[in-house]
Amino acid sequence: MFPIYLVCVLTLFSVPCVHSANYLIGAGIYDITGPAAEVNMMGYAMLGQLTNGIHLRLFSRAFVIADAQNKTRFAFVSLDACMGSQSIKLEVLKKLKGIYGSLYTAENVAISATHTHSGPGGYLQYVLFDVTSLGFVSESLNVIVDGIIESIRMAHDRLQPGNIFFNNGTLLEANINRSPSAYEFNPDKAHYEYNVDKQFVLLKMVDEQGHGIGMINWFAVHGTSMNNTNGLVSGDNKGYASFLMEQYMNGNGTIPGQGSFVAAFAQSNLGDVTPNTRGAFCADTGLPCDYNHSTCNGRNELCRGIGPGKDMFESTAIIARKQFEKALELYSSASVPVTGPVDFRQAYLDMRNYSFEVEGKTVHTCPSAMGKSFAAGTTDGPGAFNFIQNDTKDDPFWDIVRNLLHDPSEEQVKCHYPKSILLDTGEMHEPYDWQASIVDTQLLRVGQFVIAPVPGEFTTMSGRRFRLAVNETLKAAGFPTNSQVVIAGLTNTYADYITTFEEYSVQRYEGGSTIYGPHTLNAYIDHYKKMANDLATGHPTPQTTAPKDLVDVQIPFPRPVLFDSHPFGKHFGDVNKDVNGSYKANETVVVQFWSGNPRNNYMTNSTFLTVEQLQTNGKWKVFRTDAFWDTKFHWAHTSALSGESLATISWDIDATVPAGSYRISHFGYHKPLFETPEPFNGTSSIFKVVVSP
Incomplete structure (x- = not known):
């Protein structure tokens, strides 16, 4: 007979042998593909980019983690979708309450998205995000909500004793910075080797015998390997990475969504991070785009990021496989046990005028507004007309167009400076609100590991500063020295981008899309530090007013299918x-x-x-x-x-x-x-x- 320690060492994907389980763990997966025809895709804001088929189905992956005594739990959900949204979470909470009572609430349920740009849109409850869908698409919302419920139900029913292990590593050649000229304005850039995060963080979940239950990892890269000419529904690079990991663990040929092992490739601080790793080039000349503005002869339309492959499918596969291979490596070698309590904190934060102190000076955020550089798009998906990134100048023509919708107040213009406002969304409320003003903020703890769900897209340096501030707060309040904080981007609410103060001053696309003004990042840091201190010290975080549920006032667009037919002499399916x-x-x-x-x-x-x-x-x-x-x-x-x-x-x-x-x-x-x-x-x-x- 083998000594027990040799059995542990020789077992495939072995974990340290343990005599008892630290947690209760469940994982579930359910289809959220939705309308695969005639619905605008969410992400690129292209009016003509409609779904016209399927390349990869989309899934909701849910993980329920509870302490061993089953007293405290949380649910983390990773969606193959462009972003989490208040409409999704509010509808999910209604249904969860009807099934489980007060077991799952706004405080302990986090709904994060991978940021694929190749899924059906129209499910956010604010006007700006449904413009390209020409209105709200209830078909999109309902299938996502129902899929989340079923994945959580599955995870809940599968709850079993188990253990969690942590690992991290470095993944190279899978992401680059698409706005490097803005990143260079950060005075703390010298502290880091790369201008994007290469950090790959992983949680491994196993049962009492060490058999795999599931895995969540976080790595920052946009879901834009599939470009804005695509019409096939796809989970993009993260969706395919999940497919590869689940096939490997469940057995090649397993029908996706039907295996017991669930693998989530979740999103992190991806704001300025692209998978198009060859860089941005002009389609007409083949030369690199202008470095500061991402233009070709002064225009943005021809400047496009190029992936590592010969086309978008090969590029998606390459970036996905790199993430899969790193995940497999870290999963197989994960040996640091996660130990300690399960806990959470959550609060709704009104970002219209959040006041706080920075270096002895009181500053505040602003009602939301989008800058002109937002309309320029990015090298992943260029905009149109004469907009360019890094544009802070007023334009008489576009100012007239803007003012027809809403003329921003002098106070609003001053608050957002140096942003040149294109859409004064925070002061636009017809037919209903144009963007979120109240956002959902949250911290989830399992032992020394803390997930920070955030309501938008943090840039690389924003994420670094945020993680550092939260982690230092936790440790100062008594957390273990080996504590780890990860950002779960695009979670619960979508409130666009979060740049550093310095990046905001440059007004690249990400700065123009930082909607609450130049102090947005520091406002989040100030607020999350308070929640982190509450989490570490065991104090409750004061509850605040939830945002309005606007689903019932939405204006739907997609026309119903009236009828189908076939040529004379043929039948459906011929x-x-x-x-x-x-x-x-x-x-x-x-x-x-x-x-x-x-x-x-x-x-x-x-x-x-x-x-x-x-x-x-x-x-x-x-x-x-x-x-x-x-x-x-x-x-x-x-x-x-x-x-x-x-x-x-x-x-x-x-x-x-x-x-x-x-x-x-x-x-x-x-x-x-x-x-x-x-x-x-x-x-x-x-x-x-x-x-x-």
């Missing part, structure tokens, strides 16, 4: 273009079906397609669905007037696919006029995958 007879590795199978609108049924926790493999017993086995990386489901009307549409399904065959007989099936719902949608399906001819000579 093949329009069939497969070839055989394929080899590195070839792509393409088949096309007469279809119905994907909005008729989102096929939640199901699929619009299957690739099926013929077994030796003559039965067909599902080999792929629309949640796999190597499949694509694309939908388009052939005639919007007639209601006819086609679904094009493709499957990229790689060298790991076994030889054999396969077929592709398409599933969906079609809507007869004045009737409820009805299911249909269709199947391609059988084809062979052959081994290359």
Whole structure:
């Protein structure tokens, strides 16, 4: 018999052997893909960027952590979505109260997002963010809320004794700074080796026997590997990294969302951090863009960041795989146990006029406003017209346009200086508020590890200053010397960007999008230090007034699906273009079906397609669905007037696919006029995958 210590050492992904569990842990995952057609994507603010199919399904990943006595708990949720929002959290809390009473509340539930720019939009409750969707999209909100509830329910039901381990490391070549000229204005830059965070922080969760329950990691990089020409729903680099980790832990070929191990690649201080690691270049000349303004011949439209790959799909895969490989390395070597209480603090913070002292001087925040440089966009997604980054000048034409909406007061202009205000959102309330004025702030503690959910996108240096201030406050109040603070970005509320005071003065895109004025960062630091002290000393944080729930006053836009049709002599699910007879590795199978609108049924926790493999017993086995990386489901009307549409399904065959007989099936719902949608399906001819000579 092996000595017990050798058993521990030799076990795959071993953890230090323990005799008792420190925590109760549960993990859950649920589909939140939503409307995969005709809905504006959230992130790039492009009117014409509508969903038209699926590359990767989107998921809500929930983790419930309680102390061993089951007295205190919190739920951390990571969404494959552009951002968390007050509308989402407020609706989730209503439903959780109906199921669990007072067990899950605003204080102990955090809803964070990975910041993919390739998911359906229209779910935020403020006007500015629904403009490109031409209104609120209840379809988007409802599927996200329902998916969060189901993932939390699953995590709650799976709660079991276990232990948590912590690890961190450095991940290179997966992110760069897209606004380096602004970063250089920070006087503390000399304290750091890189102008973006390369820190990769991971929590490993296992049961009493050391078997994996799940993992959460935090790494700062934008979800913009997929660019603004994309129409396929995708979790971008973090969504694909989660897919890779879950496939590895649950077994390759496991249907995504159905395995027991849940892996969240959560977001951190990504504000000025891009995955387009080759830099920004002019599309017309191939030369680097202007360093200070990110322009080409004085205009921003042609300046674009370039990823590490030959196209957006390859770039997404490269950045995702780097995160996956680092996560696997840190997960397998994680050995520092997390020990100590489970606790949390939360407060709603009114950012319209938050006053505090900085170096003996009283300063305050401002009602929200967006600067002209915000409209210039970034190298990940350039804006339009004649806006440029690093622009603090007034423009008579745009000032007239702005004033037609709302002329900012003299006090507001002074408060936001040197920002040149384009949209005075904090003073605009018709038809309802344009941006958040009250934000949701929070701290979650498990032992010496503290998660700081924040309501926006902190830049690199903002995040560094914030983490340092919170960690120093915790330690000064009695926290362990090995305590760790991580920022969970885009959580609970979306209140845009948070730059340093120095970066704000430069007014790049991030500065123009820092909505509460130049003292925004220091206001958050001041407030979170108070919450951190309360957390460390065991004092309650005073409760404040929650923001209004505006869901019931939203103005919806998307027109309903009236009807679907097909050409005379055809049926829904009939093949329009069939497969070839055989394929080899590195070839792509393409088949096309007469279809119905994907909005008729989102096929939640199901699929619009299957690739099926013929077994030796003559039965067909599902080999792929629309949640796999190597499949694509694309939908388009052939005639919007007639209601006819086609679904094009493709499957990229790689060298790991076994030889054999396969077929592709398409599933969906079609809507007869004045009737409820009805299911249909269709199947391609059988084809062979052959081994290359």
